[in-house]
Amino acid sequence: MLRYVAKRILLMVPTLVGVATLIFFLMRVVPGDIVELRFAGETFVKKETLDTERARLGLDQPLWRQFTTWMVGLARLDFGRSMWTGAPISEEIRLRFALSLQMAVMATAIAVTLAIPLGVLAALRQDTWVDYTVRIISIAGLATPSFWLGIVFILGLLIVFKWLPPMVYTPFWVNPGQNLAQLIWPALAVGYRYSAVATRMTRSAMLEVLREDYIRTARAKGLWQQLILTRHALKNAMLPVLTVIAIEFAFLLGGLVVTEQVFNLNGLGLLFVEAVAHRDYTLTQALVMLVAAAFIVVNLLVDLAYAWLDPRIRFR
Amino acid sequence: MQRRLGPLLALAVALVVTLAGPPAGAQEKPRSGGELVFILPSESPSYDAHEEETFGLIHPTAPHYNTLLRTDPNDPTGTKIVGDLAESWTISKDGRTYTLKLHRGVKFHDGSEMTSRDVKASYDKIISPPPGVRSIRQGEYVDVEAVQAPDPYTVVFRLKWPSASFTSSLASPWNWIYRADLLAKDPHWYETHVMGTGPFTFVEHVRGSHWVGKKNPNYWDKGKPYLDGYRGIFIKDSAAQVAAVRGERAMIQFRGFAPAERDTLVQALGPKIRVQESPWNCVILVAINHEKKPFDDKRVRRALTLALDRYQGSQALSKIAIVKDVGGVQVPGTPFATPPAELEKLAGYSRDIQKSRAEARQLLREAGVPDGFSFVYKNRGVPMPYEPVGIWLIDQWRQIGLNVRQEVVEAANIYPTLRSGDFEVASDFQCGYIVDPDLDLYKFQSKERSFANYSRYTDKALDDLYEKQARATDAEERKRSVREFEKRLLDEEVHYIYTLQWHRIIPHLAKVHGWTITPSHYLNQQLDTVWLAE
Numbered sequence: 001m002l003r004y005v006a007k008r009i010l011l012m013v014p015t016l017v018g019v020a021t022l023i024f025f026l027m028r029v030v031p032g033d034i035v036e037l038r039f040a041g042e043t044f045v046k047k048e049t050l051d052t053e054r055a056r057l058g059l060d061q062p063l064w065r066q067f068t069t070w071m072v073g074l075a076r077l078d079f080g081r082s083m084w085t086g087a088p089i090s091e092e093i094r095l096r097f098a099l100s101l102q103m104a105v106m107a108t109a110i111a112v113t114l115a116i117p118l119g120v121l122a123a124l125r126q127d128t129w130v131d132y133t134v135r136i137i138s139i140a141g142l143a144t145p146s147f148w149l150g151i152v153f154i155l156g157l158l159i160v161f162k163w164l165p166p167m168v169y170t171p172f173w174v175n176p177g178q179n180l181a182q183l184i185w186p187a188l189a190v191g192y193r194y195s196a197v198a199t200r201m202t203r204s205a206m207l208e209v210l211r212e213d214y215i216r217t218a219r220a221k222g223l224w225q226q227l228i229l230t231r232h233a234l235k236n237a238m239l240p241v242l243t244v245i246a247i248e249f250a251f252l253l254g255g256l257v258v259t260e261q262v263f264n265l266n267g268l269g270l271l272f273v274e275a276v277a278h279r280d281y282t283l284t285q286a287l288v289m290l291v292a293a294a295f296i297v298v299n300l301l302v303d304l305a306y307a308w309l310d311p312r313i314r315f316r
Numbered sequence: 317m318q319r320r321l322g323p324l325l326a327l328a329v330a331l332v333v334t335l336a337g338p339p340a341g342a343q344e345k346p347r348s349g350g351e352l353v354f355i356l357p358s359e360s361p362s363y364d365a366h367e368e369e370t371f372g373l374i375h376p377t378a379p380h381y382n383t384l385l386r387t388d389p390n391d392p393t394g395t396k397i398v399g400d401l402a403e404s405w406t407i408s409k410d411g412r413t414y415t416l417k418l419h420r421g422v423k424f425h426d427g428s429e430m431t432s433r434d435v436k437a438s439y440d441k442i443i444s445p446p447p448g449v450r451s452i453r454q455g456e457y458v459d460v461e462a463v464q465a466p467d468p469y470t471v472v473f474r475l476k477w478p479s480a481s482f483t484s485s486l487a488s489p490w491n492w493i494y495r496a497d498l499l500a501k502d503p504h505w506y507e508t509h510v511m512g513t514g515p516f517t518f519v520e521h522v523r524g525s526h527w528v529g530k531k532n533p534n535y536w537d538k539g540k541p542y543l544d545g546y547r548g549i550f551i552k553d554s555a556a557q558v559a560a561v562r563g564e565r566a567m568i569q570f571r572g573f574a575p576a577e578r579d580t581l582v583q584a585l586g587p588k589i590r591v592q593e594s595p596w597n598c599v600i601l602v603a604i605n606h607e608k609k610p611f612d613d614k615r616v617r618r619a620l621t622l623a624l625d626r627y628q629g630s631q632a633l634s635k636i637a638i639v640k641d642v643g644g645v646q647v648p649g650t651p652f653a654t655p656p657a658e659l660e661k662l663a664g665y666s667r668d669i670q671k672s673r674a675e676a677r678q679l680l681r682e683a684g685v686p687d688g689f690s691f692v693y694k695n696r697g698v699p700m701p702y703e704p705v706g707i708w709l710i711d712q713w714r715q716i717g718l719n720v721r722q723e724v725v726e727a728a729n730i731y732p733t734l735r736s737g738d739f740e741v742a743s744d745f746q747c748g749y750i751v752d753p754d755l756d757l758y759k760f761q762s763k764e765r766s767f768a769n770y771s772r773y774t775d776k777a778l779d780d781l782y783e784k785q786a787r788a789t790d791a792e793e794r795k796r797s798v799r800e801f802e803k804r805l806l807d808e809e810v811h812y813i814y815t816l817q818w819h820r821i822i823p824h825l826a827k828v829h830g831w832t833i834t835p836s837h838y839l840n841q842q843l844d845t846v847w848l849a850e
Contacts, residue, residue: 031726031728042453045455084361085523086507095525151555157563168525168549262553262556266522270552271524
């Protein structure tokens, strides 16, 4: 087991190097210039000012030297400073990470709470009105973009209650009420769509497992139905569900761009979009690395969880 | 029917109250206390106004600073200059020496006294920055020979030649006065720190989230500010901004809303909202690349402007976009603006659009441009108002037989595109902090003089006219030169095309008083005169 984990961690290195190389060159291929964007709107700006700024940011250096600087910094886990604000990148990310992580956790909690019972129920009551209702709810969730649902929530709150969620993030440990008043709505909007994916996966996985021989055997030997469901059926059906939930979780860390806009959340998604729009190479590259690392770690954790859920799976 | 008329009536009442009434704060008795909460649609990379160009810096940070002069906070034209740190000033007869007397007893927020030494250090940084220090408006002060501080409360600016706009330059909202000692230790200090003499002291800035200032109890202008403090909330999405005002989480957004957003707020909040509107000193220009055929031919350029029905465009576009007035090189209603009757004599400004378009077609024929000639209009990838204005332009040009394809260029790439000359016709943009010919006309000088001349022409006659108006000491003489400049730029040579003047719309909670809209979203942001009704 430990050997397997070590091997997977070592395998992360070439993956991350590949991502780092790809994002470095992709950013340079995209047309646009951070210096022009920042200063060219000013009528009186001089060419020398723009040239000096490019030199200060290292953009006058040959591409290979810029690449070397990036890779060396990466090896030292030093992402440098944002080209746009000049602030350390670790600081820019730290400011937004708590909110994005909390949003991801809350949305996941909502999704799991809804998806697993509904998915199991739909499988157990296949082709009854219960199943149809669950399927309608989940298909509606898949068809509804979470940002649109967010807009509906905001308009509903404004029109019905003349109330709007707070627009500035307060950490949970500072004021839990204020924190939840702001984040519960986007978490519900995102969690609903997320739950729709997981519900459908739970239902189909359960249907498959419930037809297995060992379930029939368990029933034949008179095992209590509740026990069959939780210990034998659900545990085995969870393998694909876990994968879906984990991938969605990693995505939520940096991918909630529009929902963050709608609810004015100061999260990593918006930071990502602004970094790209500003052609802030250093910040964009760092954020891509963060999301890539999150996906890799989450995948590893999912693989480890497989062994716990299904002892037949052994790591080599 | 009644339901549909309700919001319109409310809007009409709100506008009438705003436009016909006295400037906000001019006659009411201010009340002290309260926290102003406003929306910040943009965020500045650094805190140093000498090197930034975004209103995203001015709106949250200007209340921490003072400038030497400022525009009168009650003047809706934003052109009347009054003292700020300077209590008075005189100009020598030859127009080359400006002597300013400073208020005494002005303290920085760290308790140290502000003197002429600080003013000189700040202006030296702007005019001749030390190596490695950015000053993006350095080019605005080429006429300054020296800045002197003969005594702690006197500052003298000696100019190389008389400058008609120098008082406007001294009132620039970007020229915050910094502490000389801090600049001497580290000229980059103000990029990451805030410390001025302004009505509010700095409390907190959480990037991407909010900015907080609190009342400066030792402010030199006794009795001000009226607010206990202010809080700016960064909200980039316009729908979220509207929701914030509608939900009363924010009281005002100082840049501007679109007409539909104004109507939504007026409909939702009724008497709780007040709307201020003004022509906006921003305009989308059409840059015509003189190095690309057939646009090197002024008949073709003239045809492009003749095709535009600006008056009908104003009526239609002002309902959906932040553009409205038909203007020349100066914002309508300001001191150097061309009166409407005279403006109508310029190519493309006539009210007889059929005649103009007939002339445009004739000019295209003479220039050998075939019917259905195609070209690409590169438009900046910012929806409001570039998208509606771009669509309008293409439709207008189609009506003289031109077939125009729009290519949207992402905001980060528009200036590299313009700079490289890789375009035929493209959208360009100008936005000034004060309506003043020097500031508004600078970019139209020959490409050898103006780095922002994207139409890529050389016109010595235009350069001479620029200098003539800039050095005129008599207002009437200057006005004549500005008219000549305008005629050459927009009519005789058509180096550039002015589309419609932007229109600034500020709906705000009615309890916000003491703030008057101006044509510039850079002005009037010290917040010292702002107060909140109960």
